[in-house]
Amino acid sequence: MDNDSIDQIIDKQRGKPGSLIQVLMEIQDKNQWLPREALEKVSEKLEVPLSRVLRIATFYKTFKLIPEGRHKIHICTGTACHVRGAQRVLDTVQDLTGIKPGETDPDLKFSLETVNCLGCCTLGPVLEIDGKTFGKAAPAEIADELKKYE
Amino acid sequence: MARISSVAELEELRKDILSKREPGKPWIAFCGGIGCLCLGNDRVISAFAEEIRKQSLEAKVGLRMTGCHGFCEKGPSVVIYPEEVCYLEVTPEDVPEIIAQTVVGKKVIDRLVYTDPKTGEKAAHLFEIPFYRNQTRFLIGNNPRINPRSIDDYLAAGGYSALAKALFEMSPEQVLAEIKKANLRGRGGGGFPAGLKWETARNAPGEEKYVIVNAHEGEPGAFMDRALFTGNPHCVLEGLIIGAYAIGAHQGFIYTRHDNPQLRENIDIALAQAKEYGLLGENILGSGFNFNVEVHLDIGIFVSGESSALMRSIEGKAPEPRPKYIRTSVSGIWEKPSNLNNVETWANVPMIINKGSAWYAGIGTERSKGTKLISLSGKVCNTGVVEVPLGTPLKEIVYGIGGGIPNGKKLKAVHFGGPMGGSLPESLIDTPLDFDALAKLGAPMGAGAMLVIDEDTCMVDLARHFLEFLAGESCGKCVPCREGIRQMLKILTRITKGKGKEGDLELLEELAGVTREAALCALGRSAPNPFLSTLKYFRDEYEAHIKEKRCPALSCKELSASGGAKKNE
Amino acid sequence: MSEIIIQIDGRDVAAREGMTILEAAQTAGITIPTLCHHEKLEPYGACRICTVEIENRGRTRLVAACLYPVEKDLVVRTRSEKVDRIRKVILELLLAHAPEATELQVLAKEYGADKDRFEKESSFCILCGLCVRYCAEVKKKHAVGFVDRGTGREISFIPEIASRECWNCKECFPLCPTEALQAAYVLTEALISSSPSFKLEAEE
Missing domain, CATH: 3.40.30.10 (Glutaredoxin)
Structure with missing residues (x-):
């Protein structure tokens, strides 16, 4: 991510309460992850100690401090999905992609993450690929779906 | 759109909208x-x-x-x-x-x-x-x-008439008295009387006061606030403006998650439309009352929904709770009196003002008034967003509305309130949906996530699941919560893997007791609830795991394969 | 500031408005154990070892003495069966991290805490935050901070700042009740000296 776009994001938010979180969210939205240099720049420009920037950046699961894969798989392990077999969904995806939650494969194809509740408990078990939600996920369908991603 | 500057103009506009339909x-x-x-x-x-x-x-x-x-x-x-x-x-x-x-x-x-x-x-x-x-x-x-993006739809359904009534026919004290008489209790989890909270904020010293909508909805299994706020944002906003008038606040905050674009857009549109009509901003409806609202988005983890943590987040700090020895209604955001209520609580306000506290108090039980939104999920035929009068027997929700348990399975329990709540066994299914009745039985209602559990779910594993959730979603500041959860999770994980020992339950109980009594915030103090309630009602399942290395629900993988489990098949 | 009389362990204690129970107790020479408290720092309330029992307006509650403000007619009990049990379990939870820490051992003896009750943890740190808060509040350097959340929470030096500030300061070292802080620093130092982008102050 280039310095100018980071500057633009910071200038837009400067002076607002809570601007640190908003700035990090926008950088992450644009860049998919938060490189160390970007955090240093945010610290310098918002005049927030780097330790506080790192604290916020590591406090939330949403913020990524390492590069992400091209496709993001989120598996809901919230309670409703848990009782409806989220573990089977997770096992299937782990088998098919060879990665565990929090990991990205070496080809940067998939990143896998468990999430707590996507708010569509009525469709559980739920998984989300690149923002698209799949309800009542069955292992065979998941395998078919994952084949579609490059 | 023209700015409305009196009640007469509002009613004229309403008539005009209706006549075109x-x-x-x-x-x-x-x-x-x-x-x-x-x-x-x-x-x-x-x-x-x-x-x-x-x-x-x-x-x-x-x-x-x-x-x-x-x-x-x-x-x-x-x-x-x-x-x-x-x-x-x-x-x-x-x-x-x-x-x-x-x-x-x-x-x-x-x-x-x-x-x-x-x-x-x-x-x-x-x-x-x-x-x-x-x-x-x-x-x-x-x-x-209602199209949530059309303020005219809301006006056509009678919207903002309660605001007009409050501003022109009632003093702030009268509005407050009405809410107190209605005995509206907070829908976010605590069930604390909203009127008393408002009164504390109103009487707290200081000119600057804030009102906040908690739309964080971090409780897993809860989706009713999103359904209401996304589907009818003006009804929440109208309640908030009325509350601000009663409390004497001129600035409001809506705190919500940034991962729900539809909700975010609907809120933004609603605020812009209300502002354009003069229902928000300076001199609302020509009454002289000023009120503005800011939306605060967060990526939130579970603890961010705790009121003091949420306020830290609005200030731009790490969302760590602080002890409420001084209430947030007295010293909240930037140490100013801050009244926080959840989405559903605010949404009740226009109805109370329009129909009166006597009407409202006629619905529900003696101490729990009005209706309650429930997110019905889990092993039940009809999942979805449900609204029933408080006092409705749980049985009616599971069977009358939920249509019972699918696939010919038997009901085993209902779980309320997510990781801070508790489970009730099938034998208590006639319990009314009531703040106090449920809390007394160890299954506080929480925000209203109601999970139906059938015979295939292992209650020991469910308690483990909630602690695993909290291990990653608490802030980790205080010892009883962080270390208590860490150790309870370790022991429960061991039990579900068939490695439970004599004395484990006593140790868990002691840890649960200390966490409950000594943790800094409500999250920590409630963290042991799922364990304590499942132990209370399903002790035999815990004992089967520990003594016989058997999982009666045949759900714990390591145990289902063991000799004990096979005998049961 | 007006004077308030409160009762601690049966004794009348004079306190100023705005004081915490802990401060009032200290002025009267009554000991309440603490692990995360430091007089130069803002009250933190994380270790909960200072939990005491209070009685006010007919209600009994457990509160953190380092945070709870004194109020008229407050009755405080610094020891009770409940308080002692809480302190014992808190110590046992912390001893799983730092079984050798002297401060913890002394308290463990007092409260009968068993250092082997829980399985040992890999981190020595008990996250009292003394180093983090001292560096931020007193030194205003922010060279060490918290990262992560929940049970994953840790302290971490920021190499960029540590390489400039820590060598000649190290004022946080004696504050640490365990060996965790020095271990974290040694690790950071190794990182700094192996990386060409950082230069230790001392080498200049």
Whole structure:
């Protein structure tokens, strides 16, 4: 991510309460992850100690401090999905992609993450690929779906 | 849009909006709730638009994208007005037939209406379907009738009349007295009387005060606040403005998650429209009362919904709770009196002001008044957003509305309140939905996530699951919560793997006791609840795991394979 | 500031408005154990070892003495069966991290805490935050901070700042009740000296 776009994001938010979180969210939205240099720049420009920037950046699961894969798989392990077999969904995806939650494969194809509740408990078990939600996920369908991603 | 500067102008505008609506004109309401969209309602909507265009019916048929209708299990849901014919599990292929038969021909298509699986009885209209019929939908009932992005729809349904009444016919003290008399209790989890909270903030010293909508909804299994706020944002906003007037606040905050774009857009649009009409901003409706609202988005983890943590977050700090030895109603955001209520609590306010506290207090039980939104999920036939009067027996929710347990399985328990709540066994299914009755039994209602559990779920594993959730979603600041959860999780994990030992339960109980008594915030103090309630009602399952290395629900992988489990099969 | 009389362990103690129970107790020479408290720092309330029992307006509650402000007619009990049990379990939870820490051992003896009750943890740190808060509040350097959340929470030096500030300061070292802080620093130092982008102050 280039310095100018980071500057633009910071200038837009400067002076607002809570601007640190908003700035990090926008950088992450644009860049998919938060490189160390970007955090240093945010610290310098918002005049927030780097330790506080790192604290916020590591406090939330949403913020990524390492590069992400091209496709993001989120598996809901919230309670409703848990009782409806989220573990089977997770096992299937782990088998098919060879990665565990929090990991990205070496080809940067998939990143896998468990999430707590996507708010569509009525469709559980739920998984989300690149923002698209799949309800009542069955292992065979998941395998078919994952084949579609490059 | 012109700015409205008096009640007379508001009523004139309302009349004008209503006069432009032809009473007999058919219009089609699509559920835009998260469940229906996941099930492909977007394709259904496009098919309708396409078909209407093809048949040149644009002038004769209205289309309306609404918020969640409630019956998520059977989505995509489409309701055809004025008859309120409700079609479920609609596909794009059904669309031409629906237009020809129902919209134009006024005939009901049998195969698309709800059929009761037990009696085979058909229900063509929304109000006849048992899932809806057995509810009392004061708050969520307007969802199918309102486009959340149209303030005119809300005005047509009588919106902002409570605000006009409060501002011009009542003093702030009278509004406060009304809320106190109605005994409105906070819907976010604590059940604390909203009127008393408002009064504390009102009487707290200082000119600057804040009101906040907690729309964080971090409780797993809870989705009713999103359904209400996304589907009818003005009703929450109207309640907030009335509350601000009663408390003497001129600045409000809406705290919500940034991962729900639809909610975010609907809130932004609602605020902009209200501002344009002069229902928000300076000199509201010409009353001299000023009030502005700011939206604060967060990525939130579970602890961010705790009120003091939420306020730290609005200040731009790490969302760590602080001890409430001084209440946030006295010293909250930037140490100013800050009154926080959840989405559903605010949404109750316009109704109380319009219909009066006496009417409101007539609904519910002696100490729990009004209706309650419930997110019904888990092993139940009809999942979705449910609204019932407080005091409704749980049995009625599971069977009358929820349609019972699918696949011929037996009900084992209902769990309330997510990771801070508790489970009740099937034998207590006649318990009323009541703040105090549920708390007394160890299953506090929380925000209203109600999870139905059948015989296939292991209660030990459920308690473990909640602690695993909290291990990653607490802030980690105080020792009893962080270390207590860490050790309880370790022991429970061991038990579910068949490595439980004599004395484990006593150790867990001691840890639970200390965490409950000594943790810094409500999250930590409630963290042991799921364990304590499952131990109370399902001790035999714990003992089977520890003593016989057997999982009675055949759900713990390591145990199902063991000799003990096989004997049971 | 007006004077308030409160009762601690049966004794009348004079306190100023705005004082915490802990401060009032200290002025009267009554000991309440603490692990995360430091007089130069803002009250933190994380270790909960200072939990005491209070009685006010007929209600009995457990509160953190380092945070709870004194109020008229407050009755405080610094020891009771409940308080002692809480302190014992808190110590046992912390001893799983730092079984050798002297401060913890002394308290463990007092409260009968068993250092082997829980399985040992890999981190020595008990997250009292003294180093983090001292560096931020007193030194205003922010060279060490918290990262992560929940049970994953840790302290971490920021190499960029540590390389400039820590060598000649190290004022946080004696504050640490365990060996965790020095271990974290040694690790950071290794990182700094192996990376060409950082230069230790001392080498200049």
